[in-house]
Amino acid sequence: MSLLITGGSGYIGSHTVVELFTVGQDVVVVDNLANSSTKSLERIEQITGKKPIFIEADICDKAAMENLFTSHDISAVIHFAGLKAVGESTQQPLSYYHNNVAGTVTLLEVMAKFNVKKLVFSSSATVYGDKNESPLVETMPTSATNPYGQTKLMVESILFDLAKSDPQWSIISLRYFNPIGAHKSGLIGENPNGIPNNLLPFVSQVAVGRLAALNVFGDDYDTVDGTGVRDYIHVVDLAKAHVQAVNALADLSGCTAINIGTGNGTSVLQIVDKFKEVSGADIPFNIRERRPGDIATVFAEAKLAQQLLGWQAELGLDEMISDTWRWQSNNPNGFE
Numbered sequence: 001m002s003l004l005i006t007g008g009s010g011y012i013g014s015h016t017v018v019e020l021f022t023v024g025q026d027v028v029v030v031d032n033l034a035n036s037s038t039k040s041l042e043r044i045e046q047i048t049g050k051k052p053i054f055i056e057a058d059i060c061d062k063a064a065m066e067n068l069f070t071s072h073d074i075s076a077v078i079h080f081a082g083l084k085a086v087g088e089s090t091q092q093p094l095s096y097y098h099n100n101v102a103g104t105v106t107l108l109e110v111m112a113k114f115n116v117k118k119l120v121f122s123s124s125a126t127v128y129g130d131k132n133e134s135p136l137v138e139t140m141p142t143s144a145t146n147p148y149g150q151t152k153l154m155v156e157s158i159l160f161d162l163a164k165s166d167p168q169w170s171i172i173s174l175r176y177f178n179p180i181g182a183h184k185s186g187l188i189g190e191n192p193n194g195i196p197n198n199l200l201p202f203v204s205q206v207a208v209g210r211l212a213a214l215n216v217f218g219d220d221y222d223t224v225d226g227t228g229v230r231d232y233i234h235v236v237d238l239a240k241a242h243v244q245a246v247n248a249l250a251d252l253s254g255c256t257a258i259n260i261g262t263g264n265g266t267s268v269l270q271i272v273d274k275f276k277e278v279s280g281a282d283i284p285f286n287i288r289e290r291r292p293g294d295i296a297t298v299f300a301e302a303k304l305a306q307q308l309l310g311w312q313a314e315l316g317l318d319e320m321i322s323d324t325w326r327w328q329s330n331n332p333n334g335f336e
């Protein structure tokens with residue numbers, strides 16, 4: 001039996017495949033390569049000695065998905081596939097609703113048809129919206145501030161309704177906080193197209209000389225140094241949370257949302273200082289206006305993951321930054 005990993009050649013998916021191989025789990029990866037390349041799968045083979053079975057297909061393509069379930073014995077699905085750029089989602093909402101919502105409905109229909117009713121879904125801390133105060137707890141009310149966040153919220157609603165309708169479903173929706181870092185081999189990591197939107201890829205491209213200076217969005221928040229505070233989580237810890245979540249599906253029925261964070265907050269300038277210390281590189285920055293839609297502080301209450309998955313973050317900021325730097329300096333142009 002294999003696990004199906006949608007979006008498995010992407011950033012978090014590729015790290016998760018490595019951790020699944022490490023525990024002896026067979027996987028099938030499906031990805032349409034909209035935001036990744038098969039290079040990551042070759043690198044997975046370099047790290048683990050095993051190459052995942054790869055099917056290039058779109059999760060919205062029902063016939064291709066049915067074909068996949070016909071030709072492979074799938075026990076459960078980890079569903080990463082989707083679009084994730086907040087800014088782009090405001091420009092192209094239909095592609096976000098199509099890929100993230102309609103694509104997930106297609107996947108769920110095919111899973112139901114083949115009686116595969118175990119799922120781990122990639123949700124996001126974005127579902128807590130901008131009204132709750134950190135630490136963010138799974139029981140807090142959810143809301144969305146942009147189409148991307150709306151797609152995560154809509155999929156969570158669909159998953160809760162589905163699990164209520166049929167007790168055979170076992171679903172875990174993992175609400176990731178801010179994933180950063182890379183595998184310690186330096187062979188796989190985050191490989192954004194174009195100018196990065198997120199802080200860490202931007203900082204690391206400044207450090208490696210691809211970009212001139214970081215724009216720090218706001219220094220007048222009510223935080224330790226006025227810059228935004230986030231709960232950064234090492235991607236390898238996040239990948240291990242998926243391994244634990246798949247194990248937990250056996251004992252959990254219904255749909256359960258679980259935060260995956262460290263419970264600690266770090267400011268933009270603390271990240272910049274740590275990056276300078278680890279890389280020895282200069283990181284020039286300019287203070288800019290606040291970025292629309294940002295809030296001052298976001299961090300998780302991380303107790304439920306410990307209780308239900310037996311998981312907690314093990315890697316600290318030093319590892320997150322030094323692993324990001326190893327990946328970026330060994331691969332200044334990503335996988336290209």
Ligand code: NAD
Binds near residue numbers: 010060123
């Ligand atoms: P990523 O872009 O690196 O990986 C997503 C993968 O899905 C890519 O390989 C892409 O080619 C593939 N894909 C997209 N649409 C598809 C489709 N219709 N059919 C088949 N494949 C498709 O992103 P990531 O950072 O690894 O994120 C994985 C998941 O985690 C996403 O659902 C994202 O929304 C969610 N998430 C990410 C973050 C983050 O900061 N990285 C935070 C919270 C949640």
Ligand code: WQD
Binds near residue numbers: 086123125197217230
């Ligand atoms: C972090 C901090 C910025 C870039 C986003 C999504 C969220 C989730 C994770 C998918 C903030 C500041 C950033 C820059 C900066 N993704 N910053 N200069 O906004 O917390 O979360 O990614 O689900 O949904 O919204 O992450 O890395 O963009 O920003 O000063 O060039 O860094 O203002 O305080 P964010 P981020």
